[in-house]
Amino acid sequence: AQSVSQHNHHVILSEAASLELGCNYSYGGTVNLFWYVQYPGQHLQLLLKYFSGDPLVKGIKGFEAEFIKSKFSFNLRKPSVQWSDTAEYFCAVSTSGGSYIPTFGRGTSLIVHP
C-alpha cells in the first residue's frame, strides 16, 4: 500500500524567508503527485500537481515542487514567503496500485510572521 510522509509538522518563518516542505512517498510504480493548501477556516485547494513530463512543476502563488523519482520525493518550495502563506499544506499521492485513490500526508502547519 502507498504511504505519504511529511516530516515537517510545524514550520515557523519570517516574511521573505525561503520555504521547503518535504514530502516522501512509498510506491515504486507510476505516481500522480499533489500539493494542497488549506487556509485557516477554509477547505483544501490545489496548489500544484505532477502527472508526467517536466519534474519541476510550478503552481499558484509562486510555489513550485520538484519530483525526484530516485528519492521518492516531491518537495514544495517557495523562494520568499508572505504572511498570507500561513496555512496548512498537504501532500497527496495516487498510484495505479492504490486504484488511484489519493493518500494524504499528515500535513504541515506553516506560520509566517510579518
Place this chain on the structure above:
Amino acid sequence: NAGVTQTPKFRILKIGQSMTLQCTQDMNHNYMYWYRQDPGMGLKLIYYSVGAGITDKGEVPNGYNVSRSTTEDFPLRLELAAPSQTSVYFCASSYSMAGGYNEQFFGPGTRLTVL
C-alpha cells in the same frame, strides 16, 4: 458551477443520535470521497465511490455508511453518533480515469460535534 457543496456547515449531536451529511457536485465527476480531518492527523478517507451505485470503504469506515444513487450526490450517514466522531468532514470529487488524472475538488466542510 457551484463545485462541491456540503450541508450543514455546523452540527451538534447528542450521543446515540443519527444524521446525514449531504454532498453534491455539479462537475459530472465520477469519483467522490468522504474524509474526516482531526487536528494534526491530516485527512483520513472514510468512504469513496467510483461511480453511481458503487461505493467502497476507506481507511476509517466504522460508524459510517454511504450511498451513491446518482452521479451528483454522495451522502454520508452517521448512525449512533459517538464522541469519537467529533471532527470536520470534507467531501471531495474528481474525474478519474485509467491514467489516474484525479485532481480533487473539495467542499467547504461540515464541523460536527458529538456531546
